[in-house]
Amino acid sequence: MxxxxxxxxxxxxxxxxxxxxxxxxxxxYILLLACGVFYSLNQGMxxxxxxxxxxxxxxxxLLWSNRRAKVWMYLSLVFNISLLGFFKYIPAILGLGHSFDxxxxxxxxxxxxxxxxxxxxxGYMIDLYWSNKKEIASFPDYALFMSFFPQLLAGPIAxxxxxxxxxxxxxxxxxxxxxxxxxxxxxxxxxxxxxAGNLSPYTDAVFQNPQMHQGVTLAIAAFAxxxxxxxxxxxxxxxxxxxxxxxxxxxxENFRIPLFARSVTDFWxxxxxxxxxxxRDYVFVxxxxxxxxxxxxxxxxxxxxxxxxxxxxxxxxWTLVIFGLMQGVxxxxxxxxxxxxxKVWSFLPVWLGNAIANILVFVFITVSAIFLRAAxxxxxxxxxxxxxxxxxxxxxxxxQLLIFALLGMAVVLAVDIRKGEMLFSTYLEMQKPVxxxxxxxxxxxxxxxxxxxxxxxxxxFQF
Amino acid sequence: xxxFLLKSLLLFATIFVCDYVIGTALQQMxxxxxxxxxxxxxxxxxxxxxxxxxxxxxxxxxxxxxxVFEQELGLSVFNTGEAGTNIFHNYAALQLILQHSKPxxxxxxxxxxxxxxxxxxxxxxxxxxxxxxxxxxxxxYDIQPLNKLWLLSRIYPYNHKVLSIVGxxxxxxxxxxxxxxxxxxxxxxxxxxxxRNPMGQFYEEQQSASKRSPEMAAKDxxxxxxxxxxxxxxxxxxxxxxxxxCPKAPLNELLASTPLLSEELVLQLEQHHIPLYSIxxxxxxxxxxxxxxxxxxxxxxSGATVYSSIIAKHLQSELQDAR
Amino acid sequence: MxxxxxxxxxxxxxxxxxxxxxxxxxxxxxxxxVKGWDSLSHMVIxxxxxxxxxxxxxxxxxxxxxxxxxxxxILQEKL
Numbered sequence: 091m092x093x094x095x096x097x098x099x100x101x102x103x104x105x106x107x108x109x110x111x112x113x114x115x116x117x118x119y120i121l122l123l124a125c126g127v128f129y130s131l132n133q134g135m136x137x138x139x140x141x142x143x144x145x146x147x148x149x150x151x152l153l154w155s156n157r158r159a160k161v162w163m164y165l166s167l168v169f170n171i172s173l174l175g176f177f178k179y180i181p182a183i184l185g186l187g188h189s190f191d192x193x194x195x196x197x198x199x200x201x202x203x204x205x206x207x208x209x210x211x212x213g214y215m216i217d218l219y220w221s222n223k224k225e226i227a228s229f230p231d232y233a234l235f236m237s238f239f240p241q242l243l244a245g246p247i248a249x250x251x252x253x254x255x256x257x258x259x260x261x262x263x264x265x266x267x268x269x270x271x272x273x274x275x276x277x278x279x280x281x282x283x284x285x286a287g288n289l290s291p292y293t294d295a296v297f298q299n300p301q302m303h304q305g306v307t308l309a310i311a312a313f314a315x316x317x318x319x320x321x322x323x324x325x326x327x328x329x330x331x332x333x334x335x336x337x338x339x340x341x342x343e344n345f346r347i348p349l350f351a352r353s354v355t356d357f358w359x360x361x362x363x364x365x366x367x368x369x370r371d372y373v374f375v376x377x378x379x380x381x382x383x384x385x386x387x388x389x390x391x392x393x394x395x396x397x398x399x400x401x402x403x404x405x406x407x408w409t410l411v412i413f414g415l416m417q418g419v420x421x422x423x424x425x426x427x428x429x430x431x432x433k434v435w436s437f438l439p440v441w442l443g444n445a446i447a448n449i450l451v452f453v454f455i456t457v458s459a460i461f462l463r464a465a466x467x468x469x470x471x472x473x474x475x476x477x478x479x480x481x482x483x484x485x486x487x488x489x490q491l492l493i494f495a496l497l498g499m500a501v502v503l504a505v506d507i508r509k510g511e512m513l514f515s516t517y518l519e520m521q522k523p524v525x526x527x528x529x530x531x532x533x534x535x536x537x538x539x540x541x542x543x544x545x546x547x548x549x550x551f552q553f
Numbered sequence: 554x555x556x557f558l559l560k561s562l563l564l565f566a567t568i569f570v571c572d573y574v575i576g577t578a579l580q581q582m583x584x585x586x587x588x589x590x591x592x593x594x595x596x597x598x599x600x601x602x603x604x605x606x607x608x609x610x611x612x613x614x615x616x617x618x619x620x621v622f623e624q625e626l627g628l629s630v631f632n633t634g635e636a637g638t639n640i641f642h643n644y645a646a647l648q649l650i651l652q653h654s655k656p657x658x659x660x661x662x663x664x665x666x667x668x669x670x671x672x673x674x675x676x677x678x679x680x681x682x683x684x685x686x687x688x689x690x691x692x693x694y695d696i697q698p699l700n701k702l703w704l705l706s707r708i709y710p711y712n713h714k715v716l717s718i719v720g721x722x723x724x725x726x727x728x729x730x731x732x733x734x735x736x737x738x739x740x741x742x743x744x745x746x747x748x749r750n751p752m753g754q755f756y757e758e759q760q761s762a763s764k765r766s767p768e769m770a771a772k773d774x775x776x777x778x779x780x781x782x783x784x785x786x787x788x789x790x791x792x793x794x795x796x797x798x799c800p801k802a803p804l805n806e807l808l809a810s811t812p813l814l815s816e817e818l819v820l821q822l823e824q825h826h827i828p829l830y831s832i833x834x835x836x837x838x839x840x841x842x843x844x845x846x847x848x849x850x851x852x853x854x855s856g857a858t859v860y861s862s863i864i865a866k867h868l869q870s871e872l873q874d875a876r
Numbered sequence: 877m878x879x880x881x882x883x884x885x886x887x888x889x890x891x892x893x894x895x896x897x898x899x900x901x902x903x904x905x906x907x908x909x910v911k912g913w914d915s916l917s918h919m920v921i922x923x924x925x926x927x928x929x930x931x932x933x934x935x936x937x938x939x940x941x942x943x944x945x946x947x948x949x950i951l952q953e954k955l
Contacts, residue, residue: 096702097699263554263557265554268557299749301747301749302747490713490716490717491713493716494716527564527567530564531564531567531568531571534568535568535572535575535708538572538706538708538709538712539575539711539712539715540713541712543703543709543712
């Protein structure tokens, strides 16, 4: 069940209704049941993997003793990493193609959301190890934290510290919450269906056959892909966060106007925040601590390793190693050169400096995203080798679709500029009722008119 | 809760009204265009009668020249080929034709995509405007049960078409948009060096018919339902149905001699007494020349002319046999 | 060492590392309040503080720091 589907909206409405009318102590079980149903509707028996992960991770929490805290933490890390390795990396490394009539190993697929809930489990365990109070959540609470359906498929990766305390708070139907959540969902569907969905036929056509295209086409497709993935993933995050809000939960924000980043470092504080802050807290900080006596070298080493892991989190492919390392190298460079760069920028008027910086970051991210998208190094290299400034044979696919996507994009950009760092629903709340209603009506009509309604899943489900 | 429900109701009512107004306007503009241009082929054949129709996807649209058939067979012919369509479109087209007349002949450009489900088979944009037809509505529901919901919207049938509908309504269709009675010529010649891994494409397509995942196999049932319904519809209405399979660019002996039709599909045609002609370059030497091809799977105009005259010969003998 | 002294010396360390003095340090100050004190420079700053006072923080102590005051609690313990 995709998050952009009528079935999902009906499911969410039913869960929300039950959630609000049931007695308080039943709520958690209703939500847990909903999560189980949701997962099995998506991937059937793979629900057992989720249950296995929850049980083993919680088992480790129960066996936890302060004397051997480190052992238990490492045990948990080993378990979660092995689970990821078994499903996500071993088949890819061994080069086993997926096949529905092959051996058991060939028939299996990656359990949806594995990368996300495994990271939540590890984060929880490391927090437990680091914190002074060794309080362990109750089993139902922990299970809900691991399987909460709005975020189960592709995050935002939750932290126990912020999610768990919300579970036991009494939740009544609150008009403001529900409406804020629904606005977020509508906004997310708009981004996904009107922009990402209309761009994907074009980017698919070019990226799947890079050797058929040349010149500027490849650059256009690469930029389109950056926009597509932004709209796809931030749209997904809007729906996830909005759904949680409808149920009375606050999830971590995953995007903060990333197109306005002034540096690559800044970009990764604004893009997929729940993952980038996860690797910052649980990978980068410990690494930097270990290497702190080495000064700048230590920081750079820690940065590179962190972003290597960040890249490989997306999957087992050399392209993703390069994708991660490119970010690491760029951020290291920015760390080393920050003072000189500040001087250079100070010669320019602020608005011009910002604009140039935004564009440079966007170009860099677009170049690196080619590695995120390409199925193989060969494809990525083909993309680069066939690029030139030759404008003679520009391929645009269906121009109608691109026009629809551009129109949608203009709306999102305008809203991003106006709202700044504010949350979308807060921004909308401040507008006159006429504007709010215009937003509701126009976005629903544009979804019917130009939305790509029958498109498939979100890009981030595959990671 | 009450305030929420009231406002939601108000929102739905407003949406309903807007949807009705915009949807009705789009409907008027859409059906005003019966030129037969790509995207409006069904409008044309729902109104105009012909003795025979070519049916198929882009291969039909680019490879079957009605002028050749008209000359050789003495029948009026229209080419209903539309890019990216499959048997669903043929079925809908035939339903619309049968509303006004019973044609003598259907020239069917057949591929595996008419018998095996492809990921884009559920794209129904060409058919949705005709959901008022009872049988076409049933087809739409079968393809996507949620269409029961979506078709409550009057805009949805014209989803993604707003620019072309409004554009052609304002700037009136140019003469010649329908090509030569639905046939659209391609003039370039294939350059084998720019073809992307044609053999890979060939094997992939060949294997996709033999290796079906359980999900795909389930969806194959749907497409076959309409495959057989189409054949049955021709039979009960006494329409002569003749199937043809168009060659791929013969870059080597294997491509020149192997039709990309699964054995099962060929067997089904045989069992239903549908004559099938695979025009393979190794048995039709006039199709060997690479200059007749536009790309891996399409003919150019010279190719289409040669190919159509081969087909016309077969059709002549088929029609004589029938008499 | 009392907390006023700690505050003064910490300020000096920060100025040296960050190469600017556009901040006033109080016990309530957090990294967010100081320009240039981010996740990348955090460890450099902490290492400079360690060196200056001749102590070492454990990783667990570091991740549990909430503001300057909480750092002083640990410093006072260790000095």
